[in-house]
Amino acid sequence: MFNGCCGCFSAFRPRYKRLVDSIFPVNPQDGLVKSNMEKLTFYSLTSPEKLDRIGEYLYQRVARDIYRKKYGFVVIAMEAMDQLLLACHAPTLNLFVESFLKMVQKLLESTQSDLQILATQSFVKFANIEEDTPSYHRRYDFFVSKFSAMCHSGDNKEIRDKIRTAGIKGLQAVVRKTVSDDLVENIWESVHMDKIVPSLLFNMQDSTFHKDTQNDDSIPEDITDPPMLAETCLRELVGRASFGHIRAVLKPVLRHFDLHKLWVPNEFAIHTFRIIMFSIQAQYSYTVVETLMAHLDDNAQSSPTIRTSIAEVLSKIIAIAAGESVGPSVLEIINSLLNHLRDSVRNGTSQAEEKQYQDALINALGEFANHLPDYQKIEIMMFIMSKIPFPLVNNPTPADNMLQSILLKSLLKVGTKYQTIHLNTTFPVSFLEPLLRMTLAPDAEMRLLVQKILHTLMDRHGNLDKLCKTTLNILDLDLNIEKCSRPDLIFINKHGPMIYDALYSSLQMDSNTPENIEAIYTTLALLCVELASTDTVIDLLQLLLGIQSMALTSTTLSNTQKFNLHVLVISLFVLISDVVNIQVLSDYAMRLVEARKEEAPHSLPEMLSHYPADLEPINKMPHLLIDQMAVYDYLKATGIDASRLSQSSPYGAGGPGLLAGGHRHSWMDVGARGSTIEIPSLHEVDSAASSPGVTRKLIEEDLMFDGMKKLLTEPPEIRKESEAERRKQLNHTFRTCSFAELVRITQPKHDTLQNKLNEIFKSISEHETGSIHEESRKELPTYEQNFPELFYY
Numbered sequence: 001m002f003n004g005c006c007g008c009f010s011a012f013r014p015r016y017k018r019l020v021d022s023i024f025p026v027n028p029q030d031g032l033v034k035s036n037m038e039k040l041t042f043y044s045l046t047s048p049e050k051l052d053r054i055g056e057y058l059y060q061r062v063a064r065d066i067y068r069k070k071y072g073f074v075v076i077a078m079e080a081m082d083q084l085l086l087a088c089h090a091p092t093l094n095l096f097v098e099s100f101l102k103m104v105q106k107l108l109e110s111t112q113s114d115l116q117i118l119a120t121q122s123f124v125k126f127a128n129i130e131e132d133t134p135s136y137h138r139r140y141d142f143f144v145s146k147f148s149a150m151c152h153s154g155d156n157k158e159i160r161d162k163i164r165t166a167g168i169k170g171l172q173a174v175v176r177k178t179v180s181d182d183l184v185e186n187i188w189e190s191v192h193m194d195k196i197v198p199s200l201l202f203n204m205q206d207s208t209f210h211k212d213t214q215n216d217d218s219i220p221e222d223i224t225d226p227p228m229l230a231e232t233c234l235r236e237l238v239g240r241a242s243f244g245h246i247r248a249v250l251k252p253v254l255r256h257f258d259l260h261k262l263w264v265p266n267e268f269a270i271h272t273f274r275i276i277m278f279s280i281q282a283q284y285s286y287t288v289v290e291t292l293m294a295h296l297d298d299n300a301q302s303s304p305t306i307r308t309s310i311a312e313v314l315s316k317i318i319a320i321a322a323g324e325s326v327g328p329s330v331l332e333i334i335n336s337l338l339n340h341l342r343d344s345v346r347n348g349t350s351q352a353e354e355k356q357y358q359d360a361l362i363n364a365l366g367e368f369a370n371h372l373p374d375y376q377k378i379e380i381m382m383f384i385m386s387k388i389p390f391p392l393v394n395n396p397t398p399a400d401n402m403l404q405s406i407l408l409k410s411l412l413k414v415g416t417k418y419q420t421i422h423l424n425t426t427f428p429v430s431f432l433e434p435l436l437r438m439t440l441a442p443d444a445e446m447r448l449l450v451q452k453i454l455h456t457l458m459d460r461h462g463n464l465d466k467l468c469k470t471t472l473n474i475l476d477l478d479l480n481i482e483k484c485s486r487p488d489l490i491f492i493n494k495h496g497p498m499i500y501d502a503l504y505s506s507l508q509m510d511s512n513t514p515e516n517i518e519a520i521y522t523t524l525a526l527l528c529v530e531l532a533s534t535d536t537v538i539d540l541l542q543l544l545l546g547i548q549s550m551a552l553t554s555t556t557l558s559n560t561q562k563f564n565l566h567v568l569v570i571s572l573f574v575l576i577s578d579v580v581n582i583q584v585l586s587d588y589a590m591r592l593v594e595a596r597k598e599e600a601p602h603s604l605p606e607m608l609s610h611y612p613a614d615l616e617p618i619n620k621m622p623h624l625l626i627d628q629m630a631v632y633d634y635l636k637a638t639g640i641d642a643s644r645l646s647q648s649s650p651y652g653a654g655g656p657g658l659l660a661g662g663h664r665h666s667w668m669d670v671g672a673r674g675s676t677i678e679i680p681s682l683h684e685v686d687s688a689a690s691s692p693g694v695t696r697k698l699i700e701e702d703l704m705f706d707g708m709k710k711l712l713t714e715p716p717e718i719r720k721e722s723e724a725e726r727r728k729q730l731n732h733t734f735r736t737c738s739f740a741e742l743v744r745i746t747q748p749k750h751d752t753l754q755n756k757l758n759e760i761f762k763s764i765s766e767h768e769t770g771s772i773h774e775e776s777r778k779e780l781p782t783y784e785q786n787f788p789e790l791f792y793y
Contacts, residue, residue: 016050019043020057023080028072032079040080041087051088055081055099062103066110075118078103082122085129100126101138108146113159116150120166120173127173140174144192147171151199151230164203164226171196172233179240188245190252196237197252203230205268231275238279246284250276250291266309270316277320285321286329289314293336300343304353311340311360319367330372334380337365338387341410345403358406366413377418382431384411390437401443408438408449415456423530424491426457432495436502444511451519458526467525470518470571470605472593474578481579484533492531492539499527500543504651507547507565510556514607517564524568525575532579534640540576542644544569545628546651552619560611566603566618570596573626584634596624 022036044051058077065073081100088096100122107119123143150167153160175196178187187193203226241249253272257263273292277285292314299307318333344358369377388407389400420426427435438450455464461480471477484492492499503520506512528540551557551565570592577586596603602611603618618624628645635642 014053016040016043016047016054017057020054020061020080024061024073024076028070028076032076037080037083041083044084044088048088051084052095052099054084055096055103059099059103059106063106066106066115071112071115074107074115078107078118078122082125085126097126097138105142105146108143113155113163117162117166120147120150120170124169124173127177140178140187141192143170143174144187144195147174148195148199151203151226161224161226165224165229168200168203168226168229168233171199172236175233175237175240188241188248190248193248194252194255197234197249198256200230200234200237201253201256201272203227204234204272205262234272235275235279238276239281241280241284243284243287246280246287247291250288254291254295263306263309263313266313269309269313273313273317274320277317286333289318289321289333290336292317293333293340296340300347304351304357307344308353308357308360311357311364315360315364315367318364319371321368330376330380331383333368334365334383337361337368338384338407338410341406342387342403345399345406362406362410362413365410366417369414370417374418374421377414378426378428378431381411381414381418382428384414385431385434388434388438390434401446404438404441404443404446405449408446408453412449412453412456415453418457420457420460422485422487422491423458424487427491427495429495433498436498439502439506440509442511444509444513444516447506447509447512448516448519451516451523454523455519455526458523458530460530463526463529464522467522467529468518470521470567470607472571472574472605474575479529479579481529481532484531484536488531489533489535492527492536496536496539500539504543504546504550508550508554508556510558510561512561512564514560514564514609517561517568518607521568521571524572528572528576528579534580537576537580537582537640538635538642538644540572541631542650544572544576545626545631545645548626549651552625559613559615559617560609562617563602563611563615564607567605567607569626570603571605582634582638582640584637585631588630588634592624592626600624 019036019040023033023040025031025033040054044054058081062074062077065071065077081103084096085100104119104123104126107115107122110116147167147170150163150170153163153167155163175187187196206227238246238249253276257269262268273288276288280288292310296307296310296314299310321333341358341361344354344361347354369380372380384407388404388411418426435450435453439447441447441450461482463477463479466477466479503523507517507520509516524540524543528536547565548569551562551569554562557565570589574586574589574593577589593604599621600616600618602608602615603624632642632645635645
């Protein structure tokens with residue numbers, strides 16, 4: 001009777017409950033009753049308003065079965081819930097989802113690992129469902145925390161890997177569910193990222209899987225290995241991050257490496273950041289570089305080893321960002337690297353570990369520049385040059401020298417990544433002038449660095465390695481020579497005097513080592529080969545004659561340096577003769593070589609650091625030297641205009657080197673001991689000089705009526721001859737007088753200056769009395785006051 005009553009009362013229960021109860025078998029091992037599940041699904045589709053009640057009832061049954069430890073029925077309920085989720089997409093699904101999430105949470109809270117894994121699998125299926133309407137109140141805090149905790153499971157290996165895998169998949173599902181919907185909970189908040197990112201990194205640490213690829217599809221979807229799965233999840237997380245969210249991912253990454261001391265060794269750090277760089281949206285990649293460099297700032301007080309490891313990570317990934325860095329972001333990155341180098345120099349100038357840190361930063365700079373277009377490499381080199389302090393004459397500090405050296409090394413690193421096409425493009429004046437100024441630095445090592453920079457940028461045909469040592473066997477070098485192009489010819493005609501004069505002045509430095517002199521040989525040899533032309537041979541020969549004269553007459557250079565200069569001269573003379581293919585000049589060079597082999601072998605390659613003290617100076621054997629008039633005759637015989645060689649050499653013996661072509665750079669001249677003096681350029685000298693025996697005329701006398709009449713009526717030929725004669729006398733004066741004498745000649749006398757001032761004041765006073773509206777006379781420029789004979793018109 002009692003059982004019948006129960007059966008009678010069951011008929012009055014709601015239909016959805018009866019349908020739910022019918023899907024459970026008597027024995028849980030039999031599994032879900034599929035026919036009844038189909039009925040429940042059909043009922044849910046036809047009566048969607050009942051979904052929330054169905055979900056709540058299923059949750060109550062699951063909670064009761066978990067309490068009673070009837071885990072078989074829990075699995076059946078979860079399966080039924082999954083099928084209803086996949087089948088129903090009604091607007092009222094939100095209410096059903098709340099019951100579903102409560103059920104998942106209930107399973108995750110249990111101590112049974114199987115139930116936790118089951119709940120995770122259901123949550124992953126739910127995350128792949130696109131809901132028709134968003135939920136504004138749903139939160140996933142518990143799931144983020146629980147899945148993160150599962151990622152750190154420490155049970156025995158078999159169970160541990162399963163739970164960790166489930167936790168990683170759960171985190172991936174949370175990200176997928178929330179990242180694309182701005183109306184739901186913001187997964188990018190630090191409270192969530194501080195749990196998700198370290199959990200992934202923790203699992204990746206044990207990985208032996210190192211696959212740096214930009215294509216995530218190459219990694220299989222059915223991954224069961226926690227490290228591999230964590231890496232895949234990190235790729236997806238970074239790939240979904242927008243510009244405003246990428247730092248939210250990077251900060252916990254950096255914090256994790258700091259807290260767990262993972263920078264040293266840095267293999268895992270390099271692997272992780274390469275994953276990030278390959279996964280991030282390309283236009284945001286430079287953000288990773290900026291964040292990593294900012295982290296370097298934060299670790300300014302850390303040990304050099306840690307900073308070196310971070311810098312090495314930077315050097316491994318910075319090239320990936322280079323292709324997407326444009327505009328200001330390029331110089332920002334370069335400027336930041338240079339600032340780190342400067343700070344390192346200030347922190348310690350002699351520590352070996354600090355040097356490793358600097359080398360890592362320089363490598364990062366080079367790697368970044370290597371992937372930039374050539375025009376940006378030129379801009380970077382100019383930018384670096386602008387940061388280099390120029391040579392300091394008055395006792396530069398070790399920190400200044402170190403900073404110069406470090407920045408020059410950075411410049412050299414960028415230069416090795418640049419491929420020169422046209423010299424005028426590679427060497428704009430704003431870059432060439434300060435670079436040549438550095439060839440006169442007091443420190444020999446810095447001068448050597450500058451020469452290496454010139455070598456790298458001048459070598460366009462792979463001849464650098466062949467010309468790094470002085471040699472007389474030019475044919476054995478197999479040089480790659482092309483005819484000088486017109487743009488290159490224009491470049492060397494315009495800037496050659498400045499280049500030659502800088503190299504000549506650098507050779508006068510008494511601190512030069514054989515390496516310095518041989519580096520200048522390489523520079524000149526490259527210029528000869530790259531600009532192979534009879535139009536450039538005269539300037540080079542003039543320079544060689546000037547260097548030879550310096551080696552003969554200098555009182556500041558050692559005998560070793562003089563011998564090295566003679567080696568440089570003869571080696572370049574043989575090279576020039578061969579490159580321009582002037583047979584008579586080549587024969588003459590070979591005769592000199594043969595004569596030297598017998599009488600002065602120490603004046604032939606190679607250069608040595610020490611020579612025996614009893615060696616005979618070559619200046620006592622003039623027949624072994626290059627004869628200027630002989631070279632002139634040989635060139636003239638081949639039809640080359642060598643008129644400049646018949647004149648006095650523009651390079652004084654041991655003194656300031658006047659530039660070929662009658663011009664001199666006006667920025668700096670360095671004497672034999674490296675002292676810096678400011679000198680006027682030659683066109684200023686021509687306009688401001690008077691030689692002994694030349695009568696200086698006052699401007700009032702020359703500009704009288706008779707003088708102007710004579711000037712206008714005399715034939716142009718006579719005037720031109722007179723002007724040529726006067727200029728010849730001026731040139732002779734400034735080639736023969738010492739610098740002190742030139743200063744004395746061009747220095748205005750006090751009496752003359754005072755008289756001029758009195759005349760000016762008197763003239764002003766007279767004009768003011770005559771008319772208050774008349775403008776006062778303007779004072780003439782100094783050069784017109786002192787040398788009026790050069791400014792008739």
